Amino acid sequence: MKILTVIKRELLTRTRTKGFVFFTFGIPLLAAGFIFLEYQIVQASQNVSSNIAVVDLSQSLYPELSQVITKSTSQAATDGGSRFHLTQVESTAAALPQTEESLRLRVLHKSLDGYLIIPADVLTSRTAQYHALNAAAFAVRADLSSSLRQAVNRARMLAAGIPAGQLDSMAGSFDLNQLKVSATGDSRDNGQTAILAIVLISALYLVMLLYGVVVMRAVTEEKTTRISEVLLSAVDPFSLMLGKILGVVATALVQLAVWGLCLGLFLAYGLTMLRAAGINWTQYMPHDASWLYICFLLFFIAGFLLYASIYAAIGSVVSSEQEAQQTQMPLTIILVIGFYLAFYVMANPTTWLSVVLSFVPFFAPVLMVTRVAVSNPPVWQVLASFALCLATFFLCTKITAKIYRVGILMTGKRPTLPELLRWLKYA
Amino acid sequence: MSASSSPAIVCEAIHKSYGDVRAVENLSLTVPTGAVYGFLGPNGSGKTTSIRMMVAILLPDSGQIHIHGTPVGDHTKDQIGYLPEERGLYQKMKVGEQLEFLAELKRVPKSEVKGRVTRWLERVELGAWADKKVNDLSKGMQQKIQFIAAVIADPPILILDEFSSGLDPVNANLLNEILLEQRAEGKTILLSTHRMEEAERLCDHVCLINKGHKVLDGRLADLRAATGKSTLRVDYTGDPAILRQAPGVASAEDFGNYAELKLRPDAQSPQSVAEILRFLAPRLVITRFEQLEPSLNQIFLDTVASTSVPASTSA
Numbered sequence: 001m002k003i004l005t006v007i008k009r010e011l012l013t014r015t016r017t018k019g020f021v022f023f024t025f026g027i028p029l030l031a032a033g034f035i036f037l038e039y040q041i042v043q044a045s046q047n048v049s050s051n052i053a054v055v056d057l058s059q060s061l062y063p064e065l066s067q068v069i070t071k072s073t074s075q076a077a078t079d080g081g082s083r084f085h086l087t088q089v090e091s092t093a094a095a096l097p098q099t100e101e102s103l104r105l106r107v108l109h110k111s112l113d114g115y116l117i118i119p120a121d122v123l124t125s126r127t128a129q130y131h132a133l134n135a136a137a138f139a140v141r142a143d144l145s146s147s148l149r150q151a152v153n154r155a156r157m158l159a160a161g162i163p164a165g166q167l168d169s170m171a172g173s174f175d176l177n178q179l180k181v182s183a184t185g186d187s188r189d190n191g192q193t194a195i196l197a198i199v200l201i202s203a204l205y206l207v208m209l210l211y212g213v214v215v216m217r218a219v220t221e222e223k224t225t226r227i228s229e230v231l232l233s234a235v236d237p238f239s240l241m242l243g244k245i246l247g248v249v250a251t252a253l254v255q256l257a258v259w260g261l262c263l264g265l266f267l268a269y270g271l272t273m274l275r276a277a278g279i280n281w282t283q284y285m286p287h288d289a290s291w292l293y294i295c296f297l298l299f300f301i302a303g304f305l306l307y308a309s310i311y312a313a314i315g316s317v318v319s320s321e322q323e324a325q326q327t328q329m330p331l332t333i334i335l336v337i338g339f340y341l342a343f344y345v346m347a348n349p350t351t352w353l354s355v356v357l358s359f360v361p362f363f364a365p366v367l368m369v370t371r372v373a374v375s376n377p378p379v380w381q382v383l384a385s386f387a388l389c390l391a392t393f394f395l396c397t398k399i400t401a402k403i404y405r406v407g408i409l410m411t412g413k414r415p416t417l418p419e420l421l422r423w424l425k426y427a
Numbered sequence: 428m429s430a431s432s433s434p435a436i437v438c439e440a441i442h443k444s445y446g447d448v449r450a451v452e453n454l455s456l457t458v459p460t461g462a463v464y465g466f467l468g469p470n471g472s473g474k475t476t477s478i479r480m481m482v483a484i485l486l487p488d489s490g491q492i493h494i495h496g497t498p499v500g501d502h503t504k505d506q507i508g509y510l511p512e513e514r515g516l517y518q519k520m521k522v523g524e525q526l527e528f529l530a531e532l533k534r535v536p537k538s539e540v541k542g543r544v545t546r547w548l549e550r551v552e553l554g555a556w557a558d559k560k561v562n563d564l565s566k567g568m569q570q571k572i573q574f575i576a577a578v579i580a581d582p583p584i585l586i587l588d589e590f591s592s593g594l595d596p597v598n599a600n601l602l603n604e605i606l607l608e609q610r611a612e613g614k615t616i617l618l619s620t621h622r623m624e625e626a627e628r629l630c631d632h633v634c635l636i637n638k639g640h641k642v643l644d645g646r647l648a649d650l651r652a653a654t655g656k657s658t659l660r661v662d663y664t665g666d667p668a669i670l671r672q673a674p675g676v677a678s679a680e681d682f683g684n685y686a687e688l689k690l691r692p693d694a695q696s697p698q699s700v701a702e703i704l705r706f707l708a709p710r711l712v713i714t715r716f717e718q719l720e721p722s723l724n725q726i727f728l729d730t731v732a733s734t735s736v737p738a739s740t741s742a
Contacts, residue, residue, distance in 0.1 A: 005531045013520060226515030230576065233482040233509040234532040236501040405484070 002235045003243040010218075010247020015254060024255050028262035035266075049073070049083030050140055053103055053115040055091050058122045062088055064158075065118075065151040072147055082143040093120065100131075107133055116144070123156055194346060197373030200296045201342055201366045203256075205335060208304055211252045212311040213328070215245060219315030219404070220324055228408035237401035245308045245397070252304065295372045295382060302389035303365025307331070309396040316400065316407035317420070338363040342370045349375035359385050361392040433496035435460045435584050435615035436481055441490030443476050450476040451487075452639040458617055458632070460495075460583075463610055465630035465647075466619040467727065473639040474619045475512055478586055481617075482509050494584070505534055508577035512588035512619070516561045516569055523548070523557035526575060533580035547575040551601060567594055574602055578609065585609060588619045603629070623724040635727055642730050651720035657695055658725060659688040659703065662715035669710045673703045680725065685715070687725055 014020060056062040066086055073083045091099040096117075106112040114132030122128060128148060130141065158164065222228045231240055310331055318324045341363060345354045349371045358367040358377070364385045371377045403420065436458040443451040451473040458464045468474045479485040481492055483499050494503040517525055526544045535543060548554045551571040553564075561569060570593060577585060587606075591599040606629065610616060620626055626633060633650065635643035643650065661670070662685040670679040670686050675694025680687045690699070700718055707713060721729070 002532055002534075005528065009528050013517075222515075222517075225518060226511070226513040227517055228515070229479075229484065229511040229513055230509065230515060230529070230573070231532070232484045233507065233511070234504055234529065236504075409479070409484070 001239075003239040003246075006235065006240060006243025007247040007250065010244055011250045011254075014214075014248070014251045020251075020255070024258050028259060028266075032262075032266065049085050050113040050137075051085050051087070051111075052144075053087050053089045053106070053112055054118065055089050055096070055099060055103075055115065056118045057091070057093060057096075057120040058118055059120075061118050061122055061151055061155055064154045065148065068147045068150045068154070072143065082140050084144070084147075089115070104131070107131065114140075123152060123159070126152055194374055196292065197346065197370050200292075200369060200373075201339070204296075204300055204303060204366060204369070205339055207252055207256065207300075208307050209332070209335065211248055211304070212307045212331070214251075215248045215308045216311040216315035216324055216328060217321075218244060218248070219312050220318055220321070223316060223408045224319065228404075232405065232408070237405040238398060241309070241312055241401045241404055242397055245305060245312060248308060249301070249304055292369070292372050296369050298386050299365040299369050299389070302386055302393065306361060306365075306389055306393045306396060307335070309393055309400050313396070313400040313403050316404040334362050338366045342366050345370045346374055349377075355381070359388060361389050364389050433460075433493070434458060435462070435495060436617065437491075437493045438477070438481070439491045439493075441477070441480060441487040441492060443473075443480065443485065443487050449639050451480070454490075454636070454639070454641055456634050456641060456644060458615060460615050461610075461613050462632050463606075463616045463618065463630045465626035465633040466617055466636070467621065467623070467626055467633055467723075468636040469621060469731075472636045474636055475588060477636070478509075478588060478617075478619060482507055482586060505580070506582055507584045507586055508533075508580060508582040510573055510577040510585075510587045510590055512592075514566075514570060514573055516572060518562040519560055521558055521560055522553070522564070522572060525561060526572065526579060529576045530579045533582070535580050543579050544575075547579055550605070551575060567598055570594060571598065571602070574605075578605070582614075584615045584617070586617045586619070589621075590618065591620075591622070591625060623722065623727060627723045633723065635730060637731050643726070647723070650726060651723075654721050654726065655695060656718050656720055657690045657692070658719050658721040659690060659700065660715065660717045660719055661686050661688060661707070661711075661713060663707075663711045663713045665711035669707065673706045675699045675703055680728070687722065689721070689725070689729075690718075 103115040117129040492499040667681045677689045
């Protein structure tokens with residue numbers, strides 16, 4: 001079949017360029033490089049601890065503070081918190097200015113990272129002052145503030161008469177488990193499916209934008225190099241259009257497959273490392289996501305085909321790169337609108353608005369996938385929306401073929417919409 | 428592959444308009460199988476539009492076109508090898524690969540594709556360029572590649588639009604040879620050109636089209652015989668104005684080094700011609716003096732001038 005010849009040419013010509021190979025393998029390498037760099041930076045900062053001098057005018061907080069900080073510093077290895085090394089400096093309220101002055105000098109000479117002034121009434125006022133060279137160390141400030149808060153609470157509870165041994169059980173964090181309701185039983189889901197959804201729809205957008213423009217450029221190129229006339233004398237416009245779009249889709253899939261493989265290898269490596277360190281990672285992965293993956297694949301292909309056919313129509317109508325950039329604006333805007341709608345749908349997946357929007361062919365790929373990720377829409381709805389997308393794609397390709405047939409022979413200014421409609425009658 | 432009983436191409440009363448502009452109006456023509464058919468006309472006369480309809484790139488507003496008896500459509504495309512006037516190739520693709528692609532599109536069997544590409548590249552003396560990108564080739568070389576693309580599937584009909592434009596004499600000659608070979612194999616060739624000398628050399632049928640209408644159609648030999656030996660070709664040096672003063676000369680077309688004089692119908696006998704020579708000889712330096720049938724160029728100019736086609740405005 002002639003359409004296979006067209007697809008084959010598109011695929012081979014695109015994948016055998018240096019640009020493609022470079023981009024396809026370069027991105028994962030770049031990503032890996034960044035992650036490695038990040039890791040090294042984190043490792044380096046792990047061994048840094050802040051030297052802080054504490055002036056406790058209340059004469060009662062320091063023991064508790066010291067205890068809290070010791071505990072959090074030893075946990076810093078696993079939860080990534082800040083490490084502190086405290087030294088107490090004695091002072092009276094009267095001698096405070098001189099004490100501060102000497103501490104200031106030590107900070108300026110970098111023998112101290114900072115100093116903490118705890119006022120006498122700290123248990124009621126709940127304030128303190130932290131002086132440091134680096135005012136931008138947000139993590140340090142946050143961790144210090146949190147430790148002080150815990151220390152003050154403990155001191156007050158002790159003063160209220162609660163025995164020291166019960167202090168730990170009085171306060172603690174709370175673990176809210178989230179479970180996703182579904183027909184097959186409820187599964188643990190702490191929002192990872194939503195995150196997965198965001199990752200998937202972002203991938204959808206990236207690829208559709210990137211490759212949609214590729215299709216458009218390819219069509220314009222054929223028009224301006226005038227090869228389209230020879231092509232049309234050999235094959236019908238519908239097969240030509242469809243073949244072109246499918247060829248570009250195939251190229252995109254090859255690229256995604258390579259990236260997916262790299263990601264898979266990377267995850268496998270990283271997760272084996274985590275397992276070796278004794279961390280149970282399975283609780284972080286989404287469960288029962290196979291239906292989501294299937295939906296993603298289906299709608300990815302349907303959405304891509306749909307947008308690609310419209311980009312192809314734009315390509316056949318314009319005569320230059322510049323015109324192409326201008327004309328594709330409305331389409332890009334539709335894509336972006338869909339992206340923002342996704343956030344609404346994520347928060348309200350079952351409202352009638354969300355349901356209706358997930359059937360609109362331009363938004364369906366993204367919105368339906370979002371709905372599947374965060375709720376459980378009936379299977380018939382998913383399949384119906386998918387079918388609608390495909391039908392719209394076929395319709396668009398037919399129209400694009402007609403536009404292409406007339407458009408490639410015409411150069412000059414871009415046709416207006418009424419002119420365009422007349423073209424459809426010529427073909 | 429070709430039904431030799433029906434003519435290669437038959438157009439019946441085809442019309443094509445773009446909005447208010449009537450590009451082709453009521454055009455009927457028949458291209459016999461095996462003919463070299465010249466499709467002639469000035470720029471903007473509707474030639475390219477007509478050809479595009481024969482190759483099913485455009486659809487006529489009304490009328491019918493048949494290729495070897497079959498109504499034109501996507502299924503008749505394989506029978507025609509087309510070289511469009513607007514040249515085009517994928518610039519960044521390799522020459523050999525591109526020809527293989529175009530051959531496959533025209534259903535050349537996979538087993539034969541590579542062989543044919545190699546043979547044709549050798550034939551047009553571009554054998555060494557098979558692995559080069561198209562934009563490494565000069566314009567003339569690219570034109571030869573496009574020519575190969577039209578012939579490589581061995582179609583029974585070739586439609587070539589200005590096939591020699593921009594080619595130097597050596598390459599134009601090469602393609603001429605190939606055309607004659609094709610014709611000897613029984614192929615039908617439709618040449619669209621506005622170079623009358625070329626048409627005169629190659630064609631046995633001609634069709635003249637002007638402003639969307641057919642103005643002349645027939646075997647070249649018949650057309651020229653019909654007008655008789657009404658032209659005098661004079662190679663001369665001197666004042667061109669004198670030419671028109673000779674007795675019996677209706678009009679004179681001056682080409683610089685020579686002129687074609689149109690004789691009045693009553694001035695075509697040998698005696699009248701001798702009188703003209705006696706008039707001109709003392710006044711000009713003449714190196715050639717010949718009575719002929721009119722050139723195609725002359726026939727064309729006469730026909731265009733005499734057929735006053737009304738301006739195309741919508742009724």
